[in-house]
Amino acid sequence: MGYIAKTETSKPYRNRRQVSADMNEKKDCSVIAISIACQVTYQQAHAALKEAGRRNRCGVRNAIILEAIEALGYKVRKWTRKEYNDMLKSYGMSPSKRYRYITTHHPRQTSQGDGPAEAWSQVHPNILFVTSKHIGAFRNHVLQDWSINNALYVQWVLEVDKA
16 A cells, blocks of 8 residues: 555544643543543543543543443443454455554555455444554544554454443
């Protein structure tokens, strides 16, 4: 795949980023991702995470993220390793060129109408990408996060649904 031009971040992400700055927050990717995935305000997601154990301006463990999502009335299903690998296979690449990991920029890559972007257009419309030190929301088949322009290795793929 060739060079992919930078993509502007989504409006929902930019709006939440502004609220975050107004509240003097940092290390709040979990707050932004949850507010987008659960369709709640930044403040509601912030309160749910605080109730679950997040301290202001600090990162958070995955268990606290899952607890906050459930407190907001949503359920989470983690993809199995088979589902993860099947997604990589669905990119339509030869085995010698196949990716070994899903990355945060795969959903916007294209290759003559197939490849990662086509595969991602077929999945659940409300997903969280969890990397080693970041979490981003993939809502309505668009990554609503700054990492859309970066290749962060996705460790977990979480589907979020109303409980």
